[in-house]
Amino acid sequence: MAAIAPERVRRGRRGWKRYPSRTFYLFVSPWVLGFALLTALPLGYAFAVSLTNFNGVSERWRWVGLRNYVELMSDTAAIDSLVRTLAFTAIAVPLTVIGGLALAVLLNQRLKAVGLFRTIFFLPSVVPVVAMAIMWKLIFNRDAGILNTILEKISVGPIAWLVDPYAFYALIILTLWGLGGGMVITLAALQGVPAELEEAALVDGANRWHVFRHITVPMISPVLLFQVVTGIIAALQIIIQPLLLAQTNQVGRVAEVPESTHLYMVQVYQEFFANNRYGYGSAMLWVFFLVILAITLLVQRTSRLWVHYTVDSEADR
Amino acid sequence: MTMTKTTIAAPTVSPRRPTRRRRRPARTAGAYLLLITLAMLFAGPFVWLVLAALKTKAEWVAIPAKILPETPRWENFTQALTEINFPAYLGNSLFLSFLFAILVTFSSAAVGFGFARLRGRGKRPLFVLLLSTMMLPQILTLIPTYVMFARAGLVNTYWPWVVWGLAASPFLVFMFRQFFAAIPAELEDAAIIDGCGYGRIFLQIFLPLSRPVLLTSFVLSFTWTWGDYIAPALFLDPDQTTLSVAISAFYLDPHGNPDATVQAAAAALYVMPVLAIFLFAQRYFIRGVVSSGLKG
Structure with a gap:
């Protein structure tokens, strides 16, 4: 007995030590475990639930196979909300990225107080979503809001900004207000474009627009792609803004969200927490997961046509 | 030392500057005008929030809308903390x-x-x-x-x-x-x-x-x-x-409706730390985000 025990320990330790990756695995284990428990497991769990008629409470659920998915294919409310979400993304993302680029170009000049302007444009992007919703509700308020007060001066309105069809535009405006986050990244990229390159082209007789279009934009295109991709992900999953902008103070009452801002995740939220259809809601989540995956791949593929990587940044990796 | 420096530097700098200035005063003025207008649009919601937080309820619902409160009602803030x-x-x-x-x-x-x-x-x-x-x-x-x-x-x-x-x-x-x-x-x-x-x-x-x-x-x-x-x-x-x-x-009034002015005061208190942190740490923060954003 006594002779076996130390040998076992030694062999065990040697086996562990022989494995060269152990320190690496030890260090990355928080994330690996986190990924397994908080990403892979919930997604797998959601898939399992999507094959049931579970209502969140009752233990008397049963497997229904793909019935939830079949139902989803003819659920006009869900499909409409998906189309609305895609439309919102297709409008909001280009506006935010191009708007951020325009602001960055404006700030990338030899002007005084550039730092002050940059701060003013940037700060809205860090405002927490709840405060953002409260602030914009005060602006969009039909009678007391500043927006209609100004519009009245030019004999427009009053517009009921927070109900159909204007709620959609209100949501776009609110999203655009936060474009400063992207602007800061674009501005840093612009400052990294070598000035000699642009100056050489100007000397060669190119005009400013050509230089911008054919030198500056290609040089910063990886940064723009990053913003397009993250912007799409952020826009697709919008849920809180419509809930909080709706003329209700109770988040549970999803029904009061106007149709034009009833986005896909709002619909999912409604199926889960208003209709208690956990199975169906999970199926909606999985379909959305696949849609997002497809869109991301599509963007990555088509990006080869317009994103330009310098040899430098490849070597950097 | 400083005197000689400036006198030496002057001849090399002075012939360049006027030509640059002469070429683009209109452009510069236009850029500032655009920047100031945009800055007002971006800062507007903050200003309007603070104004709303300082109004009485009557001033908030008044038609036509009042831009400025008659006297700032700081009680909204104490009410936000106690309501x-x-x-x-x-x-x-x-x-x-x-x-x-x-x-x-x-x-x-x-x-x-x-x-x-x-x-x-x-x-x-x-x-x-x-x-x-x-x-x-x-x-x-x-x-x-x-x-x-x-x-x-x-x-x-x-x-x-x-x-x-x-x-x-x-x-x-x-x-x-x-x-x-x-x-x-x-x-x-x-x-x-x-x-x-x-x-x-x-x-x-x-x-x-x-x-x-x-x-x-x-x-x-x-x-x-x-x-x-x-x-x-x-x-x-x-x-x-x-x-x-x-x-x-x-934040609800006795009728169960949102209490807009007190809620505005609460929201102002709630965003303030975030804005303060970012103003303070802006340099670090931007560098961090930019470095991960650029390589992503």
Whole structure:
């Protein structure tokens, strides 16, 4: 007995030590475990639930196979909300990225107080979503809001900004207000474009627009792609803004969200927490997961046509 | 010294400047006009929030709308603090934000160190997986996580934030990796020769070196939790919840309608720390985000 025990320990330790990756695995284990428990497991769990008629409470659920998915294919409310979400993304993302680029170009000049302007444009992007919703509700308020007060001066309105069809535009405006986050990244990229390159082209007789279009934009295109991709992900999953902008103070009452801002995740939220259809809601989540995956791949593929990587940044990796 | 310097510098500078100035005064004026207009649009919501927070209820609903309050009504702020249990919600927000920020900063730094400085089988595919989870909308996993936690009885406790904190954030991991990867290898080679293990190299050499990144990570994760709405709304009961949920729904007048002016005062109090933190740490923060954004 006594002779076996130390040998076992030694062999065990040697086996562990022989494995060269152990320190690496030890260090990355928080994330690996986190990924397994908080990403892979919930997604797998959601898939399992999507094959049931579970209502969140009752233990008397049963497997229904793909019935939830079949139902989803003819659920006009869900499909409409998906189309609305895609439309919102297709409008909001280009506006935010191009708007951020325009602001960055404006700030990338030899002007005084550039730092002050940059701060003013940037700060809205860090405002927490709840405060953002409260602030914009005060602006969009039909009678007391500043927006209609100004519009009245030019004999427009009053517009009921927070109900159909204007709620959609209100949501776009609110999203655009936060474009400063992207602007800061674009501005840093612009400052990294070598000035000699642009100056050489100007000397060669190119005009400013050509230089911008054919030198500056290609040089910063990886940064723009990053913003397009993250912007799409952020826009697709919008849920809180419509809930909080709706003329209700109770988040549970999803029904009061106007149709034009009833986005896909709002619909999912409604199926889960208003209709208690956990199975169906999970199926909606999985379909959305696949849609997002497809869109991301599509963007990555088509990006080869317009994103330009310098040899430098490849070597950097 | 300074005198001679300026007199020497003057002839070389003076012939250039006037030509530049002469060429673009209109352009410069136009740029400033545009910048000032845009700045007013971006700053407008902050101004309007403060104005609303200083109005009486009658002034807020007056038709035609009043831009400025007759006399600033500071009572709205005291009412915001007393009408609901503001200190308790503030305490919850602070506690959760600190808890999550400390845990996630430390765990992300460790994981980032692993990816930057250590060898391991399957490191590359793991890193690609990490980057792709950055692209996964969190809301997709949040609702199933809620359902799982609810069945495990972890809802209405602060344990979810502990778990999220320990699990590291892919975005912060990436930021730390970028920083650690740029540190010269001689440093750890010398430490290894001295018989120092990787645990000590990480804690005693790399962590002290990464103070700006640690600060950025802390600020970012603190404000994520401070500003988060959906997680506390799902996971916590109204009496355990954070300031973000409380100010969004708990300010009601006796008729059950939103109490707009008091809510505005509360919202102003709620955003102020975030704005202050970012104004203070802007330089670090922008550098951190930019470095991860550029290489992403």
